[in-house]
Each structure stands twice: as C-alpha cells, then as structure tokens.
Amino acid sequence: MRISELSRRSGVPMATIKYYRREGLLPEGRVLNPTTVEYDEEHIQRLRLIRSLIQLGGLSVARTREVLEAVERPLDAFETLAVVHHALPVPSAETSRKDGEDRERAADEAASGGAAARVEALIENMGWQISDASPHRPALAESLAALSRLGTDYTADDLIPYARIATSTADLDFAQLEGIEDQIALAERAVVLSVLFEPVVRLLRRLAQEDANHRRHDRRACGRAEQPTE
Amino acid sequence: MRISELSRRSGVPMATIKYYRREGLLPEGRVLNPTTVEYDEEHIQRLRLIRSLIQLGGLSVARTREVLEAVERPLDAFETLAVVHHALPVPSAETSRKDGEDRERAADEAASGGAAARVEALIENMGWQISDASPHRPALAESLAALSRLGTDYTADDLIPYARIATSTADLDFAQLEGIEDQIALAERAVVLSVLFEPVVRLLRRLAQEDANHRRHDRRACGRAEQPTE
Numbered sequence: 001m002r003i004s005e006l007s008r009r010s011g012v013p014m015a016t017i018k019y020y021r022r023e024g025l026l027p028e029g030r031v032l033n034p035t036t037v038e039y040d041e042e043h044i045q046r047l048r049l050i051r052s053l054i055q056l057g058g059l060s061v062a063r064t065r066e067v068l069e070a071v072e073r074p075l076d077a078f079e080t081l082a083v084v085h086h087a088l089p090v091p092s093a094e095t096s097r098k099d100g101e102d103r104e105r106a107a108d109e110a111a112s113g114g115a116a117a118r119v120e121a122l123i124e125n126m127g128w129q130i131s132d133a134s135p136h137r138p139a140l141a142e143s144l145a146a147l148s149r150l151g152t153d154y155t156a157d158d159l160i161p162y163a164r165i166a167t168s169t170a171d172l173d174f175a176q177l178e179g180i181e182d183q184i185a186l187a188e189r190a191v192v193l194s195v196l197f198e199p200v201v202r203l204l205r206r207l208a209q210e211d212a213n214h215r216r217h218d219r220r221a222c223g224r225a226e227q228p229t230e
Numbered sequence: 231m232r233i234s235e236l237s238r239r240s241g242v243p244m245a246t247i248k249y250y251r252r253e254g255l256l257p258e259g260r261v262l263n264p265t266t267v268e269y270d271e272e273h274i275q276r277l278r279l280i281r282s283l284i285q286l287g288g289l290s291v292a293r294t295r296e297v298l299e300a301v302e303r304p305l306d307a308f309e310t311l312a313v314v315h316h317a318l319p320v321p322s323a324e325t326s327r328k329d330g331e332d333r334e335r336a337a338d339e340a341a342s343g344g345a346a347a348r349v350e351a352l353i354e355n356m357g358w359q360i361s362d363a364s365p366h367r368p369a370l371a372e373s374l375a376a377l378s379r380l381g382t383d384y385t386a387d388d389l390i391p392y393a394r395i396a397t398s399t400a401d402l403d404f405a406q407l408e409g410i411e412d413q414i415a416l417a418e419r420a421v422v423l424s425v426l427f428e429p430v431v432r433l434l435r436r437l438a439q440e441d442a443n444h445r446r447h448d449r450r451a452c453g454r455a456e457q458p459t460e
Contacts, residue, residue, distance in 0.1 A: 052380075078447035085440060091432040123437070129444035130437055140433040147426050150282075154430075161402050163434050165395055170438035172391050174446060194436075196377050200384075201435065202321040202428060203370040204393050207353070207360055208400035209424075210315060214359035216404060217308035 003029075006039045010047040017047065023061050025050050025068060045184050052191040058089050071187050080183050082131070084190045090139045091198075115144040121156035126163050169201065233259075236269045240277040247277065253291050255280050255298060275414050282421040288319050301417050310413050312361070314420045320369045321428075345374040351386035356393050399431065 007014045020026040026046055029037040046068075053059045053067055070083040119141045123130050130137060144154055173193055180186045237244045250256040256276055259267040279301075283294045300313040349371045353360050360367060374384055403423055410416045 076447075078443055078450075081443050082440070085436070085443070091429040091436070126441075128437060128441040130440055134437070134440060136433050136436045136440070140430065140437070143426065143429045143433060147422070147430075150422055150426065152422060159430070159434070162399070162431060163438070165398055165402070166431070166434035166438035167441070168395055169392070169435050170442040172395070173435075173439055174442050192377070192380055192382060194439075196373065196380065198432060198435075199321040199373045200370065200377075200389070201392060201396070202432070203366050203373060204389070204396035205399050205403075205428075205431065206315070206321070206366045206424075207358060207364070207370070208393070208396035209403055210312070210360055210364060210366070211356075211358040211397070212400040212404045213308055213311050213315070217306075220308075 001039050003037065003039065006043055006047070010044050010051075012047050012051060020047070020050055023065070025061065025065060045188075049184055049188045049191075052188050052195075053087075056195045057087075057191050058195075059087060063087055067187070071183050077177075077181075077183075077186055080186050081177070081190050084187050085194070086131075086133065086135055088191070088194050090135045115141040115148065118144055118154070118156050118159075122159050122163060125156055125160060126167070128163075173197075231269050233267065233269065236273055236277070240274050240281075242277050242281060250277070250280055253295070255291065255295055275418075279414055279418045279421075282418050282425075283317075286425045287317075287421050288425075289317060293317055297417070301413050307407075307411075307413075307416055310416050311407070311420050314417050315424070316361075316363065316365060318421070318424050320365045345371040345378065348374055348384070348386050348389075352389050352393060355386055355390060356397070358393075403427075 001009070003014055003017060006012075007017055010017075012020075017026065021028065026043065029039040029043065032038050049071075050064060050068070053064045054061070059067065067083060067087045071080055116138070119137055123137070147154060176193060177186065177189055180189055231239070233244055233247060236242075237247055240247075242250075247256065251258065256273065259269040259273060262268050276298075280294060280298070283289045283297055284291070289297065297313060297317045301310055346368070349367055353367070377384060406423060407416065407419055410419055
C-alpha cells in the first residue's frame with residue numbers, strides 16, 4: 001500500500017508517519033521508484049505499537065526507539081514484557097512542590113533510607129522476584145516517604161494485605177496476555193493493559209470506596225435504630 | 231500564636247497563608263491589636279487540610295473552598311467522605327490527543343452509549359450503591375470506550391473479578407479511616423488515602439506484575455526442561 005493508505009488504515013496522519021520514519025522508529029518501505037514507496041501489514045502493526053508507546057504510554061521518542069529495538073531482538077514473551085514494563089512512566093506521589101521544595105527534599109532524603117528498607121522487607125515477605133533495575137522499587141519508597149512526611153508510616157506488615165490484593169490483580173492481568181505469541185502484539189497489549197487499564201482499576205477502587213462508605217453508613221444507621229441486621 | 235509561628239509549625243510560607251486568608255479558605259485569627267493577630271491549633275489543622283486538597287489533591291482554590299464549606303456543616307463521616315471523594319480529580323485514560331482529536335471524540339461519543347451501559351450492568355451485578363452524581367461512573371465509561379477504540383471490549387462480566395478485588399481494597403481503605411471522629415481530620419485522611427496512597431496501590435500492582443512475569447517464566451522454563459514442579 002502507499003503512504004496515503006497506510007495513513008488511512010492506521011489512523012496516523014501522513015506528516016506523523018514521515019516524522020516517525022525520519023526518527024528511525026518506522027522502517028523504510030519497499031522503494032518501487034523514486035516517488036513511490038510500498039508499505040505492508042507489518043508497518044501498520046508497528047505504527048500501532050509506536051502510537052501506543054508515545055500517545056498512551058507517554059514515552060519519549062528516544063525511549064520508544066529503545067523499546068522497539070528491544071522488541072526486535074529474539075526475545076521471549078518474558079523479556080518483551082520486562083522491557084515494556086520498565087520503560088513505562090512510573091506512577092508517582094504526584095505532589096506538586098511549588099514551595100518548600102528544598103525542605104521537602106531534605107526530609108525526603110532523611111526518610112528514604114527507612115522507606116527503602118520497608119520496601120525491601122515487603123518484597124522479601126511476599127517472596128516477590130523483582131529485578132534490581134526495577135523503577136517501581138524506588139518509586140514505592142518515595143511514595144512511602146511522602147506518606148511518612150504527612151505523619152502516616154506504613155510498615156511492610158501494613159502493606160501486606162494490599163500486596164496480596166496486587167498479586168491477585170496481576171494474575172488477572174496476565175490471564176489477559178495468555179495466548180498472545182507475536183512479540184509486537186504482546187508489547188502493544190502490555191502497553192494498553194498497563195496504561196489504559198490502570199485507570200479502570202483506579203476507578204473501580206473509587207467506586208468500591210463509595211459503596212463501602214454507603215455500606216458502613218447503612219450499618220451505623222441500623223445500629224442507631226437498634227435493629228441490627230447481622 | 232503569631233503568623234510567623236503558624237507558618238513555622240504548619241510549614242506553609244507566610245505569603246501563602248495570607249493568600250489563603252484573602253481567598254477565604256482560612257478563617258481570620260483573633261485580632262489582638264491593629265498589627266497583631268492570634269492564631270490557634272484549629273488554624274494549623276485547617277491549613278494542613280487546605281494544603282492536602284490543593285497540593286496533593288490538585289484541587290482549585292474554588293473547589294477547595296466548596297469542600298471546606300461542606301466540611302464545616304454538621305455532616306457525619308459518611309457525608310464528609312462523600313464530599314471529599316467527589317471533589318478529587320478523577321483518574322482518566324490519560325490519552326494525549328495531539329491529533330485526530332475530533333475523530334477520536336466522535337468515536338468516543340459513538341461508543342460511550344455501549345460503555346455507559348456496561349458500567350451500569352457492572353454496578354448492578356456487584357450490588358454497588360453509587361450516587362447518580364458520581365464522577366467515577368462516566369469516567370469509567372470513558373476508559374472502557376477508549377479501550378474499545380483500541381480493539382479491546384471489556385464486558386461487565388470481564389470486569390467483575392477486578393471489581394471484587396476493588397471491593398477488598400476499599401474495605402482495607404476504610405479500615406484505615408476507622409476511629410477518626412473529627413471531621414477535618416477525617417477529610418484530611420481521605421485526601422491522603424485517595425491521593426498519596428493511590429500510587430502505592432498502582433506501584434504494588436506493577437511490582438506484582440513483574441513477579442507474575444517471573445513466575446510464569448520459571449514455570450515455562452521448568453516445563454521445557456521436562457521437570458514439571460506441579
């Protein structure tokens with residue numbers, strides 16, 4: 001197909017396709033003559049992955065190139081997922097630090113020793129296999145340090161019930177990846193699952209919190225009326 | 231205490247305190263004489279809540295004022311939590327729509343009918359009590375519509391295992407709020423729990439995913455060596 005059809009079928013504007021090609025993200029098509037280049041299905045699939053990484057995943061062009069190069073190597077599904085997983089933006093405590101930034105950073109550093117140790121204790125208690133290069137390990141320590149600064153210290157033991165729930169979630173997540181053998185398709189699915197499915201998980205938690213609030217309220221109201229239902 | 235001590239003890243700069251006062255977020259202190267105003271512990275507690283809402287929660291000044299006014303009314307814990315819960319920024323699909331925005335929006339609208347129906351079916355199946363005003367209901371529909379656009383349709387049934395897990399998480403969350411009777415303290419805690427604890431939950435999922443990937447890999451490796459361990 002020509003670039004116009006590639007654009008139409010992939011939904012990616014021609015200018016963007018040319019940009020990705022210049023940046024080395026998209027391989028050159030087959031040059032039929034000086035003005036005509038032929039593209040195939042692999043280009044469509046590749047374009048979809050690039051769009052997922054950049055638009056959904058929020059990856060930079062440089063980071064996207066790294067992931068694409070990794071995915072092109074003869075990796076197994078395990079390695080493909082590990083590469084994608086570590087390349088995605090890391091959820092953070094999202095504190096906007098407009099002032100008192102230095103003070104906070106100092107407190108951060110003071111606390112981070114303790115927080116990092118708590119993360120290690122949690123990982124060990126859970127028996128989790130986590131690579132030393134995982135960006136999620138220091139990010140979790142930072143989130144715990146931020147909570148400590150606000151007066152709430154979570155010990156590794158406090159977090160274990162949440163970690164058990166996370167294991168159940170991850171098992172459900174992996175069930176969604178079962179049976180996908182193609183590396184590019186697997187990488188694309190992993191991006192969608194991590195990036196687009198994450199808000200679904202967060203929103204379900206918010207909805208469940210509202211329901212839990214209602215349930216707790218109803219229970220109290222019944223208690224007050226001296227008609228316990230349990 | 232004077233404003234300088236209020237600033238020191240709350241960690242909020244004097245200029246910011248004056249700004250909050252001008253905006254009507256922080257009540258006036260007791261005027262001792264034309265140059266001296268006296269503040270008390272309630273001002274410290276109120277300042278902490280304002281900071282949580284604005285800096286952690288990402289609320290606007292106008293929204294913060296609404297929450298503060300609500301929290302000042304004689305509400306019970308249920309209502310306080312409901313107000314805070316609905317005021318917080320809603321997790322979204324986080325798709326950056328630099329181009330094709332109109333096309334995507336059209337697809338969005340087309341799909342949102344189906345997605346909204348799936349959300350209602352899920353809420354009904356789970357027996358969740360969710361207010362009609364909940365911002366999380368349309369946000370979930372939007373996330374599901376975004377996933378549909380990428381070729382992944384989740385039915386209400388697909389989401390039930392995740393919703394069950396969300397219920398367990400919400401029960402753990404509420405255990406953290408038990409015993410807090412003071413309204414301001416409860417509101418502050420709810421902000422911290424929703425905003426700062428949310429990344430903890432997300433990071434635990436990421437870590438658990440990495441571990442699940444390792445476990446799946448090990449299982450396959452054992453299978454290949456013809457030494458099944460199960």
